[in-house]
Amino acid sequence: MGTVHIVGAGLAGLSAAVRLTEAGRRVILHESAPQAGGRCRSFYDATLDRVVDNGSHLALSGNRSLLGYLERVGAGGALTELRPAAFPFLDLSSGERWCLRPGGMWLFDKARRVPESRPADYLAALRTLTARPEAAVADALPPGGALYDRLWRPLAVSVMNGAPERVSARLFGAVLRETLLRGEAACRPLFAEKGLSAALVDPAVAWLDRHGAELRTGARVDGLERAGDRIAALSVDGERIALGGGDVVILAAPAWIAARLLPEAVPVPAAGRAIVNAHFRLPAATALPDGLPFLGLVGGTADWLFRRGDVLSVTVSDADALAAQPTDAVAATLWRDAAQALGTPDAALPPFRIIKERRATPDQSPVHAANRPCARTALKNLVLAGDWTNMGLPATLEGAVRSGEFAARAVLTAGITTFSRLGLFPAFTLPRRGPI
Ligand SMILES: Cc1cc2nc3c(=O)[nH]c(=O)nc-3n(C[C@H](O)[C@H](O)[C@H](O)COP(=O)(O)OP(=O)(O)OC[C@H]3O[C@@H](n4cnc5c(N)ncnc54)[C@H](O)[C@@H]3O)c2cc1C
Numbered sequence: 001m002g003t004v005h006i007v008g009a010g011l012a013g014l015s016a017a018v019r020l021t022e023a024g025r026r027v028i029l030h031e032s033a034p035q036a037g038g039r040c041r042s043f044y045d046a047t048l049d050r051v052v053d054n055g056s057h058l059a060l061s062g063n064r065s066l067l068g069y070l071e072r073v074g075a076g077g078a079l080t081e082l083r084p085a086a087f088p089f090l091d092l093s094s095g096e097r098w099c100l101r102p103g104g105m106w107l108f109d110k111a112r113r114v115p116e117s118r119p120a121d122y123l124a125a126l127r128t129l130t131a132r133p134e135a136a137v138a139d140a141l142p143p144g145g146a147l148y149d150r151l152w153r154p155l156a157v158s159v160m161n162g163a164p165e166r167v168s169a170r171l172f173g174a175v176l177r178e179t180l181l182r183g184e185a186a187c188r189p190l191f192a193e194k195g196l197s198a199a200l201v202d203p204a205v206a207w208l209d210r211h212g213a214e215l216r217t218g219a220r221v222d223g224l225e226r227a228g229d230r231i232a233a234l235s236v237d238g239e240r241i242a243l244g245g246g247d248v249v250i251l252a253a254p255a256w257i258a259a260r261l262l263p264e265a266v267p268v269p270a271a272g273r274a275i276v277n278a279h280f281r282l283p284a285a286t287a288l289p290d291g292l293p294f295l296g297l298v299g300g301t302a303d304w305l306f307r308r309g310d311v312l313s314v315t316v317s318d319a320d321a322l323a324a325q326p327t328d329a330v331a332a333t334l335w336r337d338a339a340q341a342l343g344t345p346d347a348a349l350p351p352f353r354i355i356k357e358r359r360a361t362p363d364q365s366p367v368h369a370a371n372r373p374c375a376r377t378a379l380k381n382l383v384l385a386g387d388w389t390n391m392g393l394p395a396t397l398e399g400a401v402r403s404g405e406f407a408a409r410a411v412l413t414a415g416i417t418t419f420s421r422l423g424l425f426p427a428f429t430l431p432r433r434g435p436i
Contacts, residue, residue, distance in 0.1 A: 004016075009031035009205075011397055012387065018073060020408045045353045053195055061081060062182055066397050073208075092298070102183070131173060134366045141169075161273050161395070162317075216236075230243075230379055249382050256362075278354050288341075302337035305338055323356040373389055386403055391403040
């Protein structure tokens with residue numbers, strides 16, 4: 001058995017590495033950044049004198065691959081679960097508040113659903129499950145009505161990082177199928193209270209180290225050398241690493257990097273929209289109005305507020321226009337929304353850090369969603385992973401981890417595809433279209 005070289009130690013690469021190490025394969029992760037985590041990472045910010053995340057991330061209890069990955073590396077309790085599920089919202093333009101509390105007969109309880117919505121309105125979600133591949137979210141869930149403005153739109157923008165008119169209904173439906181439509185136990189919010197790296201990255205890195213896998217940080221793969229139907233060598237910072245007969249490469253870099261490295265025409269999506277985060281250091285630890293750790297906002301610029309001790313974080317998805325503005329202007333705009341939500345509209349702007357992730361997710365339009373590449377490629381020893389590949393979900397933590405699982409399976413079942421498709425590897429569940 002040869003070595004598996006994994007390019008990129010984001011969640012997709014880490015998840016593949018864990019599965020393969022568990023299966024007894026020798027794994028080397030090549031990561032260009034100084035640390036693992038990719039688009040899901042924490043860092044020390046000197047202005048705030050706090051460790052902050054590149055962007056607040058929310059996961060849900062129905063994210064079974066993410067939770068399974070954490071269990072495997074001994075970090076089962078790393079994410080804090082909000083139980084029972086609750087999604088508090090504030091409309092900044094009207095001051096109206098509501099809290100979505102899924103579970104049991106919730107649709108028949110006015111206090112637990114979106115104001116002015118009717119139970120039957122929620123059935124529209126089912127249309128995303130049977131949407132045509134070319135349908136956008138707004139085709140399946142047409143604009144208009146309280147539920148669209150106060151639930152479907154904010155949810156689609158956050159989950160898909162794009163306007164409902166531009167993003168795939170099928171991918172959005174896949175999330176609803178695995179979470180909201182499975183009931184309360186599958187849609188409890190999960191947070192990284194101690195930060196993304198501490199919860200989702202460091203435990204996997206430590207586990208891999210203990211189990212003999214090698215993580216090489218600061219190692220940029222700048223070329224994949226092809227010979228016939230195989231990858232013959234990797235170039236890492238200009239140095240050639242020849243591959244042996246049993247060696248395999250898993251390319252788990254983001255889409256825009258993969259497009260540069262892939263030696264042949266694989267349909268790789270372009271970068272999608274930006275996500276902007278603002279972290280504000282408040283004079284003291286502050287609770288959000290509902291006493292919950294996060295708050296959804298509509299009617300302003302900010303989408304979500306998250307509190308962690310004395311740091312208040314604001315997230316805006318589908319944020320290209322905001323990201324184009326100067327940092328001070330972004331901070332002023334987002335602080336205005338945050339201060340209003342806290343009930344202190346005249347509070348002075350506190351110390352802040354703005355993070356503009358311009359390529360936060362790949363393009364998730366129906367065209368790209370329908371053409372995502374599978375884990376296996378035409379080259380015998382090249383496998384793909386990442387939130388842009390065909391793993392059946394949008395570009396999310398869950399999607400990235402699952403893509404890593406599929407990549408690992410493609411390596412472990414090379415040559416026995418038929419058996420795997422017959423379900424002889426039940427630890428993995430296939431989406432409807434084969435990801436491998
Ligand atoms: C601000 C923000 C907020 C988000 N919020 C949420 C959320 O709330 N919930 C959710 O589920 N998802 C969220 N996401 C999406 C989620 O973070 C990503 O889908 C996921 O982290 C992608 O993981 P990945 O492993 O596919 O890619 P990446 O994390 O991009 O990992 C790829 C790795 O490859 C490395 N690399 C790149 N080029 C090379 C090279 N040439 N050689 C070696 N290594 C290389 C990179 O440094 C990186 O570490 C958010 C993303 C952002 C940016």
